[in-house]
Amino acid sequence: MARDKIPTSRIRRTAKIGTLAAGQTARQLGTRTANVARTDEGRAKALERRQVEAAEQIVAALGTMKGAAMKIGQVLSFLDVGLVPEEYREDFQRKLAALRDAAPKVRFQDMRKVIESELDGPVEEIFEEFNEDPIAAASIGQVYRARLHSGRDVAVKVQYPGVAEAVRADMANLGLILHLVKRIAPGLDPKAIGGEIRARIDEELDYELEAVNQRALARIFRGHPFIAVPDVVPRLSRERVLVSDFVEGLGFERVRERDRATRDRVGEIVFRFFFGCLYRHGQFSGDPHPGNFLLMDDGRVAFLDFGLFKRMPPGTVELELECQRAGVEGDGERLRDLLAGAGFLRAPERFAPEGLIEQFRGSTWWYTTDEEIELTPDIATRVAIDISDPRSHYFAQMRHETLPPDHLFGRRMELLTLAVLSQLHARANWHAISREWMYDEPPRSELGEAEARFYARAVAG
Numbered sequence: 001m002a003r004d005k006i007p008t009s010r011i012r013r014t015a016k017i018g019t020l021a022a023g024q025t026a027r028q029l030g031t032r033t034a035n036v037a038r039t040d041e042g043r044a045k046a047l048e049r050r051q052v053e054a055a056e057q058i059v060a061a062l063g064t065m066k067g068a069a070m071k072i073g074q075v076l077s078f079l080d081v082g083l084v085p086e087e088y089r090e091d092f093q094r095k096l097a098a099l100r101d102a103a104p105k106v107r108f109q110d111m112r113k114v115i116e117s118e119l120d121g122p123v124e125e126i127f128e129e130f131n132e133d134p135i136a137a138a139s140i141g142q143v144y145r146a147r148l149h150s151g152r153d154v155a156v157k158v159q160y161p162g163v164a165e166a167v168r169a170d171m172a173n174l175g176l177i178l179h180l181v182k183r184i185a186p187g188l189d190p191k192a193i194g195g196e197i198r199a200r201i202d203e204e205l206d207y208e209l210e211a212v213n214q215r216a217l218a219r220i221f222r223g224h225p226f227i228a229v230p231d232v233v234p235r236l237s238r239e240r241v242l243v244s245d246f247v248e249g250l251g252f253e254r255v256r257e258r259d260r261a262t263r264d265r266v267g268e269i270v271f272r273f274f275f276g277c278l279y280r281h282g283q284f285s286g287d288p289h290p291g292n293f294l295l296m297d298d299g300r301v302a303f304l305d306f307g308l309f310k311r312m313p314p315g316t317v318e319l320e321l322e323c324q325r326a327g328v329e330g331d332g333e334r335l336r337d338l339l340a341g342a343g344f345l346r347a348p349e350r351f352a353p354e355g356l357i358e359q360f361r362g363s364t365w366w367y368t369t370d371e372e373i374e375l376t377p378d379i380a381t382r383v384a385i386d387i388s389d390p391r392s393h394y395f396a397q398m399r400h401e402t403l404p405p406d407h408l409f410g411r412r413m414e415l416l417t418l419a420v421l422s423q424l425h426a427r428a429n430w431h432a433i434s435r436e437w438m439y440d441e442p443p444r445s446e447l448g449e450a451e452a453r454f455y456a457r458a459v460a461g
Contacts, residue, residue, distance in 0.1 A: 106142065106160055106161070108132040108133075110161050111142060111144075111158050111160075111161070113161065114158050114159060114160075114161055114240050114241065115156070115158055115241055117240075118238040118239065118240050118241040119236060119238065119241060126236070127146045127147060127148060127149075127156075128147045128148060128149045128151075129146060129147040130144065130146040130147075130156070131144055131145045131146065132144070135155070136291070138291070138305070140159055140160060140163045140167070140204065140205065140307075141157055141158050141159040141160055141163070141240075142157075142158055142160070143155050143156065143157050143158075144156045144158065145246055146243075148233070152233075152245070153245070153246040154233060154236075154243050154244060154245060154246050155230070155243070155244055155245070155246045155247075156241065156242075156243050157207065157241065157242040157243075157244075158240065158241055159205070159207065159239075159240040159241070163205075164205055167201055167205065171198060171201065175194065203307065203308075203309070204307035204308055205239075205307075206239055207237060207238065207239055207240055207241060207242040207307075208237060208238060208239050209309075210242055210305075210306050210307045210309070211232045211234065211237040211242050211244075213283075213285075213306040213307075213309040214229065214230070214232050214242075214244060214306045215231075215232050215234070216283065217229045217277070217283075217285070217303075217306065218230065218231050218232065220277075220281060223454065223457075224300075224451070224454055225300075225447075225450040225451065225453075225454055226269050226299065226300050226301060226447060226450065226451075227269065227272070227273055227300065227301060227303065228247065228296065228300045228301065228302040228303070229302070229303055230244040230245040230246075230247050230302065230304065231244060231245045232244045233245075247294060247296060247302040247304075248294070248296065248297070249294030249295045249296040249297065249301075249302055250294060250295040251290075251291070251294060252290035252291065252293070252420075252423075253290075254295075255295050255424065256423065256424060260427070262295075263424045263425060263426055264426055264427050264428060265447070266295055266301060266424065266426070267375070267421045267424050267426020267427070267428060268426070268428050268433065268445065268447050269301045269447065270288070270293065270301065270417065270420060270421060270424075270426075271367075271417065271421060271426075271428070271430060271433060272433065272447065272448075272451065273293075273301070273303055274288050274413055274414075274417045275367075275414070275417065275433075275434065275437075276437065276451075278312070278317065278410055278413065279317060279320075279321060279434075279437040279438070280437050282311065282312045282316075282317045283309070283310065283311045283312065284309070284310055284410075284413060285303065285305070285306050285308065285309055285413075286308040286309060286310050286409050286412060286413050287305060287306075287307070287308040287416075288413060288416040288417040288419075288420050289305070289416075289420075290420055290423070291304075291305075292304045292305045310409045310410070310413075312406060312410075313406055316406050316407070319338065319342055320407065320410065321437070321438055322338055323335060323338050323339065323360075324364070324368065324434075324438055325438060325439070326338060327357060327360035327361065327364065327368060328368050328431075328438070330357055331353075331357075332352070332353025332354050332355075332356050332357045333353050335353065335356050335357065335360065336348060336351055336353050336356055339356070339401075342404065343402065343404055344401055344402060344403065344404070344407075345400070345401055345402075346400050346401065346402060347400055350400055351397065351400075355397060359386075359397060362383075362386035363383055363386050363387050366379060366383065366418065366430055367430035367431055367433075367434050368431055368434070369431055370429065370431045370432065371429060371431075372427060372428065372429045373427065373428070373429070373430060374425055374426070374427040375418065375421045375422045375424075375425065375426055375427070375430075376422050376425060377422045377423065379418070379422055380415075380418050380419045380422040383415065383418060384415060387411070387415065428445070429444065429445075432444045432445070433445065433448060436448060436452075
């Protein structure tokens, strides 16, 4: 297999992105010029075609670049925030599904050098068996299946050679990349996303740190009735290599094809894992990517990949829960005081309490409304618009707000979790689940009862 070259110089990568941007600009200009002679319906259809074309080309181009650029492309590949008109949505999602799990592959001879350099020995001595065909490819590395001499089946995550340099080039070009993203996803805030990527990308490149994150959650969920986090093999985990237990199961696209009961159950588990980690444990994976979980044969859901990870400072989680309680209870005065005290509001006197409550409900209603709700891509789109889009009814108000970095990561996790659940069309009373950590109320679902028994045993032990 020939190696896919990773362009690492800023000049080469800037040229690639710049060419793409110029092409999109020219196509958009051509569409506007042709629209002069078209009917209103014809103009709308032409713009729709250009929007679909732009979305597919930009995401596909980003997806071939690896590094930070590919990370953005992967996020866009499953976060449907109005990238394309509704009638194109299913076809668009099918075309982009491959991007999540089919990143360009690097030949094993080059990946072997990384493994042997990091683990200080030949692959044949370290592993009893090693399958040289990768089972998964991601933004900065590939995953292989292997077996240790003890008989333990493991997944070996290996960083692409040269990817660190590629990521640094992406960081230098981040403004240009996000300018492209803004064209097809106006609901995403390029400044906020850029700040987050810059803050987190170095952590994601360090597999030793990821191993620490994964071990922390593996300890928390050991023995859990429906959540599994694979154990790490510490002695074989280094900066560019991470070895953990191998797990098998159905991927996201297969789960989407299952019956309603299965999709609802998986959806509740995904919600409990990502939201529960934040609000129960104060530490959570910030990457609710469809490729990062598997439905195992025993009914548990295994969660993978903890490179993007956040530990919340003391008091931060309780502040968020206090704000949620104030919003649910319609107490605008208390919500304004809490947000002002935490630095969310630049000029608190500008904000009417009822306006803050309305804005709060616009972005959280799906898990703060006490009723069963089936989540759909349209719901994810509307919530994304209400959070940051100029089309939002609350946009004028949002211009006078700020989101401290510690809270930005949580909001990203919430939105991306919603996006995943919407692709499953998962149905549940999300608020009833949330009240377990929001108000310490007893659970109202079978999964909640099983989880409550698990936590009770953990406290007793």
